[in-house]
Amino acid sequence: MTTAVSVTLLTGFLGAGKTTLLNHYLHHHADSSVVIVENEFGAVGIDGQLLARGDNIRVVEVSNGCVCCSVRGEFTEAMVDLLDRRASGEMPFETLIVEATGLADPGPIIQTFFTEERLRESLRLDAVITLVDCQHIGQQLDEHPVAAAQIAFADRLLLTKTDLCDEAHKEAMLARIHRINNKAPLLAIHHGACPPGEWLNIAAFEMDDRNALTEGYHIISARADAPGRFRPFAATRAEPTPDVIxxxxxxxxxxxxxxxxxxxxxxxxxxxxxxxxxxxxxxxxxxxxxxxxxxxxxxxxxxxxxxxxxxxxxxxxxxxxxxxxxxxxxxxxxxxxxx
Ligand SMILES: Nc1nc2c(ncn2[C@@H]2O[C@H](COP(=O)(O)OP(=O)(O)OP(=O)(O)O)[C@@H](O)[C@H]2O)c(=O)[nH]1
Incomplete structure (x- = not known):
């Protein structure tokens, strides 16, 4: 009996920095126990080519449409195929990272991990990690409801591109994000630099008793050895309305x-x-x-x-x-x- 494979679902709107995070990880930490599943919107996979592959990392592409629309089809098949290859000893991986397209609603993807029997038995959804582009998230939330769903589903939020924003914009976006999801810890990261311990194998989906609401966010320095800094959220926040997640x-x-x-x-x-x-x-x-x-x-x-x-x-x-x-x-x- 093999142990369940840990799955990290990486989501976030187009351009939020998912590939940048993965590349940073691949350059600094990757090992052969990790497999990345790339979902591309459209017939030609591009993201997979943008990933820096080494000999010790495998990237599997699911490219026939968006993973959240084809979860019962190609995505499930790809996962089952991977599990078969693992069971036969061909690919002895322990961790899967699924990068969803920027347009994917995480809901249906998460559901497959509960409803598809083979996936339910063999996979353990570790966490939903959502990257948020601090510069553009306001506009994305205004125009694309899926951007709010991606934030709402997050077990952990990674805020990118804060280097391109002034303090006032950053505070406004943080307040907006916090109104959608006031539970997921939020970390500001730069150019994909985020220690793997902050987003991989964090067992967020397995509930424990620590479920406090977040009261601030961490800033992760690009220097791996620098300690993270904690910033409380600004005290004044608008009261959320019922339609806000x-x-x-x-x-x-x-x-x-x-x-x-x-x-x-x-x-x-x-x-x-x-x-x-x-x-x-x-x-x-x-x-x-x-x-x-x-x-x-x-x-x-x-x-x-x-x-x-x-x-x-x-x-x-x-x-x-x-x-x-x-x-x-x-x-x-x-x-x-x-x-
Ligand atoms: N200034 C700045 N740019 C960043 C940061 N993180 C990512 N970028 C840039 O943002 C652009 C988009 O990043 P990607 O990693 O390709 O984003 P993605 O989420 O994979 O995008 P899609 O594949 O479209 O969903 C790239 O040009 C990155 O170099 C950051 O922290 N600061």
């Missing part, structure tokens, strides 16, 4: 399994289309293990995770990233699932 955190103690099951069912039936992403670690009455729930829109999965230690107080936390959600009503209903 936001992360909502629901906390409780031990829950009743039937009640929380009914809550999740109702929540998904009524609001699934507006729940872009949700993850939870729940303490269930009489159950020694954590119940981990995660979903994308109306696709949801439940799994028992690690056991609560004696030193821990079992605690339930659900994070829902969505819009148009009746948050106070959901908060009350969630509290009522307590055992």
């Amino acid at each position: 936001q992360a909502h955190v629901f906390d409780a103690g031990t829950l009743d399994l039937k009640k929380i099951g009914a809550f999740m069912e109702r929540c998904i039936a009524d609001h699934g289309n507006d729940m872009l992403r949700y993850k939870g670690v729940l303490a269930i009455d009489g159950q020694p293990q954590r119940l981990v729930v995660q979903g994308v829109y109306k696709v949801v999965g439940f799994d028992y995770g690690s056991a609560w230690q004696e030193s821990e107080t079992p605690h339930s936390r659900l994070v829902i990233i969505g819009r148009y959600l009746p948050v106070e009503q959901l908060r009350r209903a969630f509290a009522e699932t307590a055992s």
